[in-house]
Amino acid sequence: MPDFGTYVRQLRKKQGLSLRTVSQQTGISYSYLSQIEQGRRNPPGPDLMKRLASVYQVTQKDLLRAAGYLEENNEPTLSDEQEVEMAFNYVMNDPRYKSGTRMNGKLTPEVKRFVVEMYEKATGKKLLPGSGA
Structure with a gap:
């Protein structure tokens, strides 16, 4: 190509x-x-x-x-909410990253997106399409 x-x-x-x-x-x-x-x-x-x-x-x-x-x-297309959920689960399972991982109660997709975006900024990893990591 x-x-x-x-x-x-x-x-x-x-x-x-x-x-x-x-x-x-x-x-x-x-x-x-x-x-x-x-x-x-x-x-x-x-x-x-x-x-x-x-x-x-x-x-x-x-x-x-x-x-x-x-x-x-x-590839199957994922909804925005599914992508956020997958990225959030990745963040929660990263043993090297502990910021924002002790949360109680039901988390909204917006809160999960925020946690993922903070993770992206802290680590430089891009997990969500279109995010500015």
Whole structure:
């Protein structure tokens, strides 16, 4: 996919990272990353996509989809509330994160979204689509 290189270049620049920094953080060679961005190499496999996803703060599925490995219509669509619930459960089960995890009573979707957004800000992980982690 010729657009994949442009896509990952945009992700890198959005994060304010150089190719050398991405190379250091992922363990992927500078020259290989450069060739991908220039469209001279095919998109990498899932293992390297996983490393890139964490640095670019997108999901591995987003990268796999952009590379043409996943079809859009093969995935069931989740409602906004389902996505918040899944992200909230991820936060509550992260043993390294304890802020906001001792709550009593029934929590509204808005409160759960708030907890997820605070987690995203604290950790730099993007759990919800369209959120500004």
